Amino acid sequence: MLRLKSSDPDFARTFARLVKDRRESDPDIARDVQTIIDDVRLRGDEALAEYTERFDGHLPADDGWRIPAEDCREAFENLAPDLRAALELAAQRIRDYHRAQLPEDRDYTDEAGLRLGAKWRAVDGAGLYVPGGRAAYPSSLLMNAIPAKVAGVERLVVTTPTPKGVVNPLVLAAAHLAGVDEIWRVGGAQAVAALAHGTRRIRPVDVITGPGNAWVAEAKRQLYGVVGIDMVAGPSEILVIADGKNDPVWIAADLLSQAEHDPLAQSILITDDAAFADQVADAVGVEIAMLPTAKVAKASWDAYGTIIVVDSLDEAPALANALAAEHVEIATDDPDAIFAGIRHAGSVFLGRHTPEAIGDYVAGPNHVLPTGRRARFASGLSVLDFMKRTSFIAVPESALGAVGPAAIALADAEGLAAHARSIELRLGL
Amino acid sequence: MLRLKSSDPDFARTFARLVKDRRESDPDIARDVQTIIDDVRLRGDEALAEYTERFDGHLPADDGWRIPAEDCREAFENLAPDLRAALELAAQRIRDYHRAQLPEDRDYTDEAGLRLGAKWRAVDGAGLYVPGGRAAYPSSLLMNAIPAKVAGVERLVVTTPTPKGVVNPLVLAAAHLAGVDEIWRVGGAQAVAALAHGTRRIRPVDVITGPGNAWVAEAKRQLYGVVGIDMVAGPSEILVIADGKNDPVWIAADLLSQAEHDPLAQSILITDDAAFADQVADAVGVEIAMLPTAKVAKASWDAYGTIIVVDSLDEAPALANALAAEHVEIATDDPDAIFAGIRHAGSVFLGRHTPEAIGDYVAGPNHVLPTGRRARFASGLSVLDFMKRTSFIAVPESALGAVGPAAIALADAEGLAAHARSIELRLGL
Numbered sequence: 001m002l003r004l005k006s007s008d009p010d011f012a013r014t015f016a017r018l019v020k021d022r023r024e025s026d027p028d029i030a031r032d033v034q035t036i037i038d039d040v041r042l043r044g045d046e047a048l049a050e051y052t053e054r055f056d057g058h059l060p061a062d063d064g065w066r067i068p069a070e071d072c073r074e075a076f077e078n079l080a081p082d083l084r085a086a087l088e089l090a091a092q093r094i095r096d097y098h099r100a101q102l103p104e105d106r107d108y109t110d111e112a113g114l115r116l117g118a119k120w121r122a123v124d125g126a127g128l129y130v131p132g133g134r135a136a137y138p139s140s141l142l143m144n145a146i147p148a149k150v151a152g153v154e155r156l157v158v159t160t161p162t163p164k165g166v167v168n169p170l171v172l173a174a175a176h177l178a179g180v181d182e183i184w185r186v187g188g189a190q191a192v193a194a195l196a197h198g199t200r201r202i203r204p205v206d207v208i209t210g211p212g213n214a215w216v217a218e219a220k221r222q223l224y225g226v227v228g229i230d231m232v233a234g235p236s237e238i239l240v241i242a243d244g245k246n247d248p249v250w251i252a253a254d255l256l257s258q259a260e261h262d263p264l265a266q267s268i269l270i271t272d273d274a275a276f277a278d279q280v281a282d283a284v285g286v287e288i289a290m291l292p293t294a295k296v297a298k299a300s301w302d303a304y305g306t307i308i309v310v311d312s313l314d315e316a317p318a319l320a321n322a323l324a325a326e327h328v329e330i331a332t333d334d335p336d337a338i339f340a341g342i343r344h345a346g347s348v349f350l351g352r353h354t355p356e357a358i359g360d361y362v363a364g365p366n367h368v369l370p371t372g373r374r375a376r377f378a379s380g381l382s383v384l385d386f387m388k389r390t391s392f393i394a395v396p397e398s399a400l401g402a403v404g405p406a407a408i409a410l411a412d413a414e415g416l417a418a419h420a421r422s423i424e425l426r427l428g429l
Numbered sequence: 430m431l432r433l434k435s436s437d438p439d440f441a442r443t444f445a446r447l448v449k450d451r452r453e454s455d456p457d458i459a460r461d462v463q464t465i466i467d468d469v470r471l472r473g474d475e476a477l478a479e480y481t482e483r484f485d486g487h488l489p490a491d492d493g494w495r496i497p498a499e500d501c502r503e504a505f506e507n508l509a510p511d512l513r514a515a516l517e518l519a520a521q522r523i524r525d526y527h528r529a530q531l532p533e534d535r536d537y538t539d540e541a542g543l544r545l546g547a548k549w550r551a552v553d554g555a556g557l558y559v560p561g562g563r564a565a566y567p568s569s570l571l572m573n574a575i576p577a578k579v580a581g582v583e584r585l586v587v588t589t590p591t592p593k594g595v596v597n598p599l600v601l602a603a604a605h606l607a608g609v610d611e612i613w614r615v616g617g618a619q620a621v622a623a624l625a626h627g628t629r630r631i632r633p634v635d636v637i638t639g640p641g642n643a644w645v646a647e648a649k650r651q652l653y654g655v656v657g658i659d660m661v662a663g664p665s666e667i668l669v670i671a672d673g674k675n676d677p678v679w680i681a682a683d684l685l686s687q688a689e690h691d692p693l694a695q696s697i698l699i700t701d702d703a704a705f706a707d708q709v710a711d712a713v714g715v716e717i718a719m720l721p722t723a724k725v726a727k728a729s730w731d732a733y734g735t736i737i738v739v740d741s742l743d744e745a746p747a748l749a750n751a752l753a754a755e756h757v758e759i760a761t762d763d764p765d766a767i768f769a770g771i772r773h774a775g776s777v778f779l780g781r782h783t784p785e786a787i788g789d790y791v792a793g794p795n796h797v798l799p800t801g802r803r804a805r806f807a808s809g810l811s812v813l814d815f816m817k818r819t820s821f822i823a824v825p826e827s828a829l830g831a832v833g834p835a836a837i838a839l840a841d842a843e844g845l846a847a848h849a850r851s852i853e854l855r856l857g858l
Contacts, residue, residue: 083842086835093832097545106529115779116526116793121772123806137843170842206806225650225661228806232654250854256847291846339821343550350544350823355851358824361836364545365820377552377635377657379818389808391794392768394779395787403522406515407790413512413599414566417720418685422784425679 001281001305005274006315018306019322022372023235023264033189033218040193045201051190056132058165060185065201067167067183075172084173090362091142091177097364098150101383113399118391122152123228125203126386127195128180129210129220130171132161132187138174139360143367143381144210145178151386156180157205159195161187187212189219196223207386211368230385234372235264238356239325239345241316242280243332244273246352252283254329257357259300260293266304268323272313281307317341324375327356346375400426430710430734434703435744447735448751451801452664452693462618462647469622474630480619485561487594489614494630496596496612504601513602519791520571520606526793527579530812542828547820551581552657554632555815556624557609558639558649559600561590561616567603568789572796572810573639574607580815585609586634588624590616616641618648625652636815640797659814663801664693667785668754668774670745671709672761673702675781681712683758686786688729689722695733697752701742710736746770753804756785775804829855 004014039047053059079087107117128144130136141158148156158175160168162185175183184202186194192212198204208220209230220229238258242251255267271277284301288294310316316338320328324344332338335350342348346369349356360367368381395403404423411419433443468476482488508516536546557573559565570587577585587604589597591614604612613631615623621641627633637649638659649658667687671680684696700706713730717723739745745767749757753773761767764779771777775798778785789796797810824832833852840848 082834082838086838086842089832089835090839093541096539100535110525110793112522114792118794124772139839139843221654224653225803228803247854250851253847253851253854257845257851260845260847287847287850291850292844293846297847335823342819343553344817345819348819348821350821351825353826353829353855354822354824355855357840357845357848357851358829358832358836359820359822360848361839362832363543363822363824364539365547365822369820370817374654374657375817375819377817380820382818384813388773388799388804388806389811390771390774390777390804391788391798391809392777392779393783393788393792393794394764395783395792396780397782400782400787403518403787403791405511406518407787409511409515410519410568410790411786413515414568415721416686416689416786417722418682418689418716418726419786419789421716421720422679422682422686422786425676425682426782426784 001301001307003277004306004308006308006310015319015322019373023266023304029214029218030222033215033222036189037193037219037222040190040199041197044199048186048190048194048199051188052186055188056161056163058162060165065185067172067185069176072172072176072180072183075169076176078169079173087138087142087174087177090139091146093362093364094142094146095150098147098366098383102150103384103387112402113396114403115394116392118389120387120389122154122387123206125155125157125205126153127157127159127205127208129191129208129212129216130158130160131212131216132163132168136160136168136171138170139367140211141171141174141180142178145175145180147366147381147383148386149179151383153386155182155205157195157202158183159186159191161185161191189215192216192219192223196227209368209381209385228385230368230381231370231374231378235266236261236371237266237268237325238327238329239268239270239320239323240329240331241270241313241320241338242276242329243271243313244276245333246276246331248276248279248283249287250352250355251280251331252287254355255280255284255305256287256291256297256301257355258327259305260291260297263296263299263303265300266306267301268306268308268325270308270310270316270319272310274309277307277309313338320345324373326369326371326375327359329354329356344375346370346380430730430736432706433735433737435737435739444748444751448802452695452733458643458647459651462644462651465618466622466648466651469619469628470626473628477615477619477623477628480617481615484617485590485592487591489594494614496601496614498605501601501605501609501612504598505605507598508602516567516571516603516606519568520575522791522793523571523575524579527576527795527812531579532813532816541831542825543832544823545821547818549816549818551583551816552635554584554586554634555582556586556588556634556637558620558637558641558645559587559589560641560645561592561597565589565597565600567599568796569640570600570603570609571607574604574609576795576810576812577815578608580812582815584611584634586624586631587612588615588620590614590620618644621645621648621652625656638797638810638814657814659797659810660799660803660807664695665690665800666695666697666754667756667758668697668699668749668752669758669760670699670742670749670767671705671758672700672742673705674762675705675760677705677708677712678716679781679784680709680760681716683784684709684713684734685716685720685726685730686784687756688734689720689726692725692728692732694729695735696730697735697737697754699737699739699745699748701739703738706736706738742767749774753802755798755800755804756788758783758785773804775799775809
């Protein structure tokens, strides 16, 4: 854990290093991923089978690659009642929040007489990557699948690794609840390549979303342009801005809720109370010991955990903007005062009773958020990631005279004679 | 030029090849571009200087890299009056169309008592690539710069190559009109790398947009994730859907207005009238001969031009959706009937008096559009490319009981103990 004070003479330099510190990207991964993508593109299902056997330790039978819809329904029906109710509440709240994101079409005629507009349509097919193993989260499935379905995507394909052949019944249950159309037992960069380029078994999709490990993230990055992707995802991070009036144990739990995700996750506390900082640091130590996820949480906290003591929380927005964190918690009496100064963040959690974990599951806004300072330019997942806009223009004969000559002048200036000619002909010039 | 009939027995196969045909992507380019990016990241301005000298044939003096704002104002003031008026009309219409794209923030309290919402903010800095040489288009500058400024971007940086040191006064004039903040004499992959990673002279930006050659497009693709980008851009294409009642010369001019952009551009005509198809083919031959851009247009038309004769224009939407073309012209009496069936297109031009060139300059909608079948999942440039959304959640103490237990159940099911604990503590569990 790193401890900083904003009044220290070399704080600016140390903080800049913290901001620049990238917990991702390995050139060896990039090469490996490219090899896998090329291989899947050329050899299709054969390559998929080899990689699945190698990385997941099992090889499905020819007819065992796709998990039947029946298995998903069964998994859903076999859920414990409280868990089923929890999933249903989450799905309903996510659906409600994302429905309001649906963009409106435009179609109007302007003063010059031109009809202009734009219409939004869903992509035909979307692929959702659902991690296996440590990170096989039904909540991630809901957060990806529901916006796609709300957007109107007709073919929703999930790929998920099933190490040693073991499926996660919770993921299947969530897939049933969200209305996923296909689920395939394949993971890693090879799954992303199959979704993008298609194989004989798996038809290609137009957009691929969903979190994954470094290989998955790199595969999405490399295939961007062949398909749309949500965002390059890296390890998670949380920034907690808290005054000394919080319960240090609550704040410690919040920091650890990020740390327990991934040894590369980062938890940062900014506080204006040095004694409170000590209490939180102590509480983290106590809390970690009680966690079944202690090993991961401790690795993350030891390597990347950071506590910054500032003279005043007025300093917090500027620091938060430089960090552009995925999650920002503001645990003060008037969180909006600080929030007003925050320009770059994936999602913000306001007030002492809004732990980030609420947003992971049931609040409604998406938990797929930009990491690694990408909140400077990127947004959380939304229905827009599964839609695209077609603009349109209609010029009635009577209106061409109002805008045509200007277009001709510009086309001539750019040396594009056929552009000019296509308008001149219609104006009888 | 390729000529197809949809009733031919092997049409499906030939058309599938047309759809799959990629006029881009060269693995050698990818490697070259990666070398350039790495070099600029490590050696900064020194590398920029070397590449600029090598590719643009000139080396600016230390204080000559940035083009002064004064030069831009002067270029604007020296424009011929009709050209100045044309640029101003274009800028105004682009501004009007894009202003209506500004998204609304959300902030509401739902039935469960949770306050939820999202706020949109512009990125801090945007970089606009403006091609030099053959494609030094002031219209491109307006189409990129105006949405950025409408979005609220405070620092708008243009990079543009100035081969042999020659600047394009029209580009400078457009930069003045659009309110660009910095213009640098640098192009190619090296300019994109400088914008993304920053150098001592050029501070980094958060988003890079703008068209460019294959090197620029590949550099943007590789740097996606370090910065946001608009879209991977490839060679342009137009699909004209026209019945036999059009003037074949008009349609020929429209096809050539795409072909004259780039030897790799593609122009496709779909018509239900075989005699009209012949007339258009003949007219293309006649028109090409008159064009100062004949060499480029002929190369494109010979290599990629395609005429598809269908039995009925009812077949057109399905073919158009498979092609997912950047530009689609519908030259019929009732273009909306065909448009209703089109799901995938960058921009659509409705009616006999709406040549695509109108949209390139003065209509208002953006002319930076997805190419190479990417309209399946991507949209034209908009203010959203320069903005990002921060979601937020505030749970009052009184509302945590309504959603907290469901979140705890899900966290437990996912094995994330600290997530559950952060909520349990607040609920006194």
